[in-house]
Amino acid sequence: MGRRLFAAFAVVALASVALLTGAALLGTDRGLSSAHAADRQRTATRVATAAADAYRAADGWTAADLGVARSVAAGAGAVLTVRNAHNEVVLSSTGSTDEHGRQAGREHGPRGRDGTSGPSASASVLVDGDQVGSVQLRFPAGSGDAGLSVAWGWVTAAALGALALALAVSWFVTRRLTAPVVRVAATARALAAGDRTARARIDAPGELGDLAGAFDAMADDVTRAEQARHRLAADVAHELRTPLAALQAGLEELRDGYVAPSPDRLAALHDQTLRLGRIVGDLGELAEAESARFSLRLAEVDLIALVRAALAGREAELRTAGLSVHTRLDVGPLPVRADADRLHQALGNLLSNTARHCRPGGTVTVTAFATPAQALVEVADTGPGIPADELPHVFDRLWQGTGARATGGSGIGLAVVKELVTAHGGTVAAGPGPHGGTRMTISLPRAASPGSPPAAGSRPEPDVASRANTPRGI
Numbered sequence: 001m002g003r004r005l006f007a008a009f010a011v012v013a014l015a016s017v018a019l020l021t022g023a024a025l026l027g028t029d030r031g032l033s034s035a036h037a038a039d040r041q042r043t044a045t046r047v048a049t050a051a052a053d054a055y056r057a058a059d060g061w062t063a064a065d066l067g068v069a070r071s072v073a074a075g076a077g078a079v080l081t082v083r084n085a086h087n088e089v090v091l092s093s094t095g096s097t098d099e100h101g102r103q104a105g106r107e108h109g110p111r112g113r114d115g116t117s118g119p120s121a122s123a124s125v126l127v128d129g130d131q132v133g134s135v136q137l138r139f140p141a142g143s144g145d146a147g148l149s150v151a152w153g154w155v156t157a158a159a160l161g162a163l164a165l166a167l168a169v170s171w172f173v174t175r176r177l178t179a180p181v182v183r184v185a186a187t188a189r190a191l192a193a194g195d196r197t198a199r200a201r202i203d204a205p206g207e208l209g210d211l212a213g214a215f216d217a218m219a220d221d222v223t224r225a226e227q228a229r230h231r232l233a234a235d236v237a238h239e240l241r242t243p244l245a246a247l248q249a250g251l252e253e254l255r256d257g258y259v260a261p262s263p264d265r266l267a268a269l270h271d272q273t274l275r276l277g278r279i280v281g282d283l284g285e286l287a288e289a290e291s292a293r294f295s296l297r298l299a300e301v302d303l304i305a306l307v308r309a310a311l312a313g314r315e316a317e318l319r320t321a322g323l324s325v326h327t328r329l330d331v332g333p334l335p336v337r338a339d340a341d342r343l344h345q346a347l348g349n350l351l352s353n354t355a356r357h358c359r360p361g362g363t364v365t366v367t368a369f370a371t372p373a374q375a376l377v378e379v380a381d382t383g384p385g386i387p388a389d390e391l392p393h394v395f396d397r398l399w400q401g402t403g404a405r406a407t408g409g410s411g412i413g414l415a416v417v418k419e420l421v422t423a424h425g426g427t428v429a430a431g432p433g434p435h436g437g438t439r440m441t442i443s444l445p446r447a448a449s450p451g452s453p454p455a456a457g458s459r460p461e462p463d464v465a466s467r468a469n470t471p472r473g474i
Helices: 002-058 067-075 099-108 145-192 206-256 263-290 303-313 315-320 340-357 402-407 413-423
Strands: 079-084 089-092 120-127 130-138 299-302 324-328 335-338 363-370 374-381 427-432 438-445
Touching: 002 067, 002 120, 002 130, 002 145, 067 079, 145 206, 206 263, 299 303, 299 340, 303 315, 303 324, 303 335, 303 340, 303 363, 303 374, 315 340, 335 340, 335 438, 340 363, 340 374, 340 413, 340 438, 413 427, 413 438
Parallel strands: 324 363
Antiparallel strands: 079 089, 079 130, 120 130, 299 335, 363 374, 374 438, 427 438
16 A cells, blocks of 8 residues: 555655646746847837937948947847848848958858748838838857757756655655554454554554554454453352352262252252352342443433432332431432433342342431532441442452351352443442441542532531431432
């Protein structure tokens, strides 16, 4: 492609230089020819004036001294012919017996044998307003070619210089245009060969830079997707190994008759199958969450309405866990740009995690408030809390703290929350609650809306009325 592009640039440059050179040479030729014609005509006029002065001094052509006229013509290198009013030749430089005239005829006369070749100029001889004759000057063939040769030399040199410059610029531009494309192609081949670290990393202007940047972003996405697949395979193997081993051992004991198939034993095996199903479901949710940013259906939604819907969806789970729910959701509409289903899933997972780890009789407080740029939702409980050294890891994939291992958690629910919130451009954090326990905070960018509360940034007063074991504000 580079050679073809350079050839195209070279053809365009050559055609342009040739056209401009031809136009310059033609214009120069016409201009010099016009200038020489004007000079010849001025010489003829001077000769005619000298002949008129000689005619006036001698009162006729018979005794007129035409030496001055002949000298002017000889100085211009022309052959002079003077005719009277009857068109009879009075003087011809080629036939003059004067020594100066003969030299003019021999040295400066035209090159043709008949003395007619080369350009000519003529003028009328006027005395007191009457035409008494005429003069004719014949110049040598090629008269004035010296100036034209100089002009042609300069134009040709300029054309060659312009052509060389155009070819150099064409080569430079071709390299600038093709080098990024060649680099991207080489990177693509390296990626196809299995080198997942290959990147173009080109800082090029305009569309070529955009192409290289888009290619590198695509390569990053492909690498992340492949890493996610590898992690998912490892996670599946890690999480399924323990329940499958327990289930296999139990079934082998029953098969070999080491234990009787009692209801308690069968119930334990059934619990293992339920755990397997829960882990598979959690892994599926995690895989969906990791790809959520590519499938979000963003729209302006009310975060308060989403929180109320999530509380309604987890009402039975919270009641079964023996928790009472307090809500602080009286800030009015809180618009955010989000995928309502995905954000509902994140809020639901957060509430389910709270229900799983809190002790019966505990309290869950759900608060929503706003800052000028952020919309925040807090879920605070009065449970046993999370040790300070474990807080930075609660959103890691498959990480299980002390409490999670005791309750049989898979370490996936909060990782799903983080992936979904991050896909929306937000953050999620964990910290100690105001009255013990744990506080989870989701922060999302606010959407500009005329309905935004004027007193953004202030927290609403708590809802005093609360019924035990029943979510409020749902």
